[in-house]
Amino acid sequence: MATIEYAEYQALNEKTVVDYVMAHEKLAKLFQPGDTVVASEVGDGNLNLVFKIHAEQDPKRTLVVKQALPYVRLVGESWPLPTDRARIEAQALAVEYELCPDHTPEVYHFDPVMYLIAMRNLDEHIILRKGLIDGIVYPHLAEHVGTFMAKTLASTSDLVLAYDEKKEQVGKFINPEMCKITEDLVFTEPYRKTERNAYHEEITPQVRAFQADDALRTEVAKMKEKFMTHAQALIHGDLHTGSIMVNQADTYVIDPEFAFYGPMGFDIGAFFANILLSYASHEVRTEDEATRKQYRDWLKSVIVDTWHVFVREFKATWDQVDQINMPKAYQDDYMLRLLQDAVGLGACKVMRRVIGLAGVEDIRGIEDVEKKSIAASLALNMGRKMLMERETFTTIEQLVETVTACTPSYPWQ
Amino acid sequence: MATIEYAEYQALNEKTVVDYVMAHEKLAKLFQPGDTVVASEVGDGNLNLVFKIHAEQDPKRTLVVKQALPYVRLVGESWPLPTDRARIEAQALAVEYELCPDHTPEVYHFDPVMYLIAMRNLDEHIILRKGLIDGIVYPHLAEHVGTFMAKTLASTSDLVLAYDEKKEQVGKFINPEMCKITEDLVFTEPYRKTERNAYHEEITPQVRAFQADDALRTEVAKMKEKFMTHAQALIHGDLHTGSIMVNQADTYVIDPEFAFYGPMGFDIGAFFANILLSYASHEVRTEDEATRKQYRDWLKSVIVDTWHVFVREFKATWDQVDQINMPKAYQDDYMLRLLQDAVGLGACKVMRRVIGLAGVEDIRGIEDVEKKSIAASLALNMGRKMLMERETFTTIEQLVETVTACTPSYPWQ
Numbered sequence: 026m027a028t029i030e031y032a033e034y035q036a037l038n039e040k041t042v043v044d045y046v047m048a049h050e051k052l053a054k055l056f057q058p059g060d061t062v063v064a065s066e067v068g069d070g071n072l073n074l075v076f077k078i079h080a081e082q083d084p085k086r087t088l089v090v091k092q093a094l095p096y097v098r099l100v101g102e103s104w105p106l107p108t109d110r111a112r113i114e115a116q117a118l119a120v121e122y123e124l125c126p127d128h129t130p131e132v133y134h135f136d137p138v139m140y141l142i143a144m145r146n147l148d149e150h151i152i153l154r155k156g157l158i159d160g161i162v163y164p165h166l167a168e169h170v171g172t173f174m175a176k177t178l179a180s181t182s183d184l185v186l187a188y189d190e191k192k193e194q195v196g197k198f199i200n201p202e203m204c205k206i207t208e209d210l211v212f213t214e215p216y217r218k219t220e221r222n223a224y225h226e227e228i229t230p231q232v233r234a235f236q237a238d239d240a241l242r243t244e245v246a247k248m249k250e251k252f253m254t255h256a257q258a259l260i261h262g263d264l265h266t267g268s269i270m271v272n273q274a275d276t277y278v279i280d281p282e283f284a285f286y287g288p289m290g291f292d293i294g295a296f297f298a299n300i301l302l303s304y305a306s307h308e309v310r311t312e313d314e315a316t317r318k319q320y321r322d323w324l325k326s327v328i329v330d331t332w333h334v335f336v337r338e339f340k341a342t343w344d345q346v347d348q349i350n351m352p353k354a355y356q357d358d359y360m361l362r363l364l365q366d367a368v369g370l371g372a373c374k375v376m377r378r379v380i381g382l383a384g385v386e387d388i389r390g391i392e393d394v395e396k397k398s399i400a401a402s403l404a405l406n407m408g409r410k411m412l413m414e415r416e417t418f419t420t421i422e423q424l425v426e427t428v429t430a431c432t433p434s435y436p437w438q
Numbered sequence: 439m440a441t442i443e444y445a446e447y448q449a450l451n452e453k454t455v456v457d458y459v460m461a462h463e464k465l466a467k468l469f470q471p472g473d474t475v476v477a478s479e480v481g482d483g484n485l486n487l488v489f490k491i492h493a494e495q496d497p498k499r500t501l502v503v504k505q506a507l508p509y510v511r512l513v514g515e516s517w518p519l520p521t522d523r524a525r526i527e528a529q530a531l532a533v534e535y536e537l538c539p540d541h542t543p544e545v546y547h548f549d550p551v552m553y554l555i556a557m558r559n560l561d562e563h564i565i566l567r568k569g570l571i572d573g574i575v576y577p578h579l580a581e582h583v584g585t586f587m588a589k590t591l592a593s594t595s596d597l598v599l600a601y602d603e604k605k606e607q608v609g610k611f612i613n614p615e616m617c618k619i620t621e622d623l624v625f626t627e628p629y630r631k632t633e634r635n636a637y638h639e640e641i642t643p644q645v646r647a648f649q650a651d652d653a654l655r656t657e658v659a660k661m662k663e664k665f666m667t668h669a670q671a672l673i674h675g676d677l678h679t680g681s682i683m684v685n686q687a688d689t690y691v692i693d694p695e696f697a698f699y700g701p702m703g704f705d706i707g708a709f710f711a712n713i714l715l716s717y718a719s720h721e722v723r724t725e726d727e728a729t730r731k732q733y734r735d736w737l738k739s740v741i742v743d744t745w746h747v748f749v750r751e752f753k754a755t756w757d758q759v760d761q762i763n764m765p766k767a768y769q770d771d772y773m774l775r776l777l778q779d780a781v782g783l784g785a786c787k788v789m790r791r792v793i794g795l796a797g798v799e800d801i802r803g804i805e806d807v808e809k810k811s812i813a814a815s816l817a818l819n820m821g822r823k824m825l826m827e828r829e830t831f832t833t834i835e836q837l838v839e840t841v842t843a844c845t846p847s848y849p850w851q
Binding site: 255 | 608613618629655658659670764771772
């Protein structure tokens with residue numbers, strides 16, 4: 026069997042990806058002699074081709090091949106992107122798998138010329154966002170996500186890593202183009218009039234008010250500064266509910282192509298933000314009041330429980346290192362600052378998902394315009410409150426109660 | 439003329455350094471045919487050989503050659519150091535010279551194998567620390583240092599640099615071993631019992647009290663965290679009064695071998711800290727009360743004026759870039775946070791210079807033990823007050839008045 030070595034990048038298709046797999050021994054051995062191996066392209070993200078490949082004889086003999094495209098899929102070839110993000114993603118998956126194999130898909134192979142990652146096919150799992158839209162409860166979600174964040178963030182920070190290894194890792198994960206997307210789409214464009222913003226027309230008065238609110242924009246600028254300067258840990262960088270695969274038993278975090286050394290609160294806040302976007306959407310998605318309350322109570326408990334699991338696992342990891350020069354008060358202060366960072370950065374994630382280019386299906390998928398406006402307005406008010414009052418929150422319970430007490434401004438008075 | 443190319447690193451001496459210079463055309467041309475070129479090693483730092491080289495026929499035909507030693511000179515070969523810091527220094531000098539040529543010595547040549555920098559000889563200048571010890575007033579000091587800091591810090595930050603250039607620069611200035619020295623000597627060892635601390639015996643009670651003070655140690659830990667995670671700008675990293683060359687007309691900042699992307703407040707605070715150490719030393723160095731008051735008033739004015747020059751030049755640099763998404767309130771908040779960072783990080787620089795391995799001649803050079811203890815105790819109290827109250831300071835005048843109102847605890851009650 027000859028290994029195919031591509032001398033330069035080319036995008037694969039459903040046929041050539043099978044040839045590629047069968048020509049690489051490490052991947053081919055996932056199949057049996059005589060297997061008919063087929064591929065289908067299933068990418069629904071913006072940046073990549075994703076092929077699911079399986080044997081027709083037994084769909085359990087399977088893998089996923091993810092290949093970086095050289096442009097943003099959502100926008101087209103006019104927005105070029107360096108394919109180097111596949112290297113970042115492969116490196117990040119390797120770090121995450123080492124630190125938290127229970128919640129990271131195993132990587133089988135990385136091709137630095139083809140910007141291609143071959144990895145475990147999580148085909149018994151669905152994207153968490155879809156499950157939340159359908160009102161499904163995942164009993165282990167908080168435990169799993171809290172553990173994943175604690176292990177990956179604490180262990181890649183100065184709290185645990187040796188001084189030289191940390192700095193070397195910072196260099197390996199410099200990721201300018203992907204950071205730029207976040208800087209623009211999360212922290213800049215929602216607060217200006219720009220062509221790429223994609224909110225629905227009915228919500229315009231509230232968006233305009235936000236864009237004219239200098240107090241709000243000042244706090245957003247501080248969050249952007251934190252994102253750009255705070256090299257605290259190797260963060261996933263895009264930890265929303267579309268980057269999490271779940272079923273009733275397991276949870277996997279995928280797609281760390283935005284990974285870099287940034288503020289831990291950006292990951293924690295991204296997860297909280299997307300649970301809160303789901304919370305806002307169920308204001309109108311679920312008609313029956315009892316069902317709505319029950320599901321939203323579970324969503325609230327996910328945020329509270331995730332934080333407590335995170336703190337427990339984070340401190341456990343931290344406490345394994347030399348503590349001699351870190352009084353207990355420092356650790357308490359550190360955790361409080363993490364909470365407030367998560368609230369402020371998460372707030373920006375909530376607002377950008379309503380105003381900016383990349384919305385969330387939870388809200389943008391609501392067909393009825395009135396209902397969509399209620400959910401969008403509620404989310405904006407939640408985000409604003411989180412951002413402006415972030416330094417007043419000292420417990421996660423206080424955050425959740427305050428934020429979920431927000432009401433929509435729509436219909437306009 | 440044959441260029442000498444060394445295949446591997448070797449430390450030069452007063453003879454071989456002249457051979458080296460005369461074998462490199464760019465350096466040799468600083469001299470005239472027939473010149474007798476001589477060298478003397480004058481390094482009084484801890485990490486390098488420094489040769490002053492001149493023509494006996496005319497001392498104005500001159501240069502300096504600085505060569506990194508592979509160990510810490512003060513401690514000896516038991517503390518090895520990567521010579522890569524010479525690359526960092528040459529790169530940093532190049533950036534600083536581009537941004538602020540009036541206050542940066544010109545580099546003529548960098549040799550990456552020999553870890554050698556050939557640069558302008560500032561032989562009409564003296565080390566600022568020596569001038570301060572002797573009670574000399576430098577009328578342009580605040581204007582020059584404030585300008586240097588503003589131009590180098592603003593222009594290397596996200597406020598001015600393009601997103602990708604900033605991140606590339608972060609990677610080029612990753613400097614783990616030099617940062618480790620600061621992490622240990624400034625932020626860790628002074629607050630533990632360690633063999634390398636080098637305070638004089640009489641001051642032991644106050645040092646022990648600091649080392650037992652968990653509230654103080656908690657704040658120090660936060661400053662250490664800021665130093666390790668806040669990739670805000672290309673900082674000099676060692677901007678004390680021993681890194682500044684002066685005369686009545688000019689000011690040059692030298693020795694940026696500790697440069698990396700860190701918090702701007704570490705540079706600003708280092709300068710303020712060393713002016714305050716001089717202030718503390720003149721409590722006992724100058725007998726005559728009127729003279730003492732006059733000189734110390736000038737030292738106070740240096741801090742106040744430097745900050746105001748810094749703010750003026752920093753905002754001027756910042757204002758040249760796109761401001762559309764940065765309300766004025768963000769800029770004001772940014773400058774206030776810079777001030778408070780400078781106070782907190784500078785506080786740690788004050789205290790380490792009394793307790794830690796590397797003291798300052800201003801205080802350690804005082805022969806009379808009683809007098810030295812008064813100055814040291816005063817400096818410690820100033821440092822402690824700055825650190826613990828840093829978030830209460832909103833103007834530089836308030837800082838200077840508060841800190842200079844401190845009194846020594848020695849003699850002990």
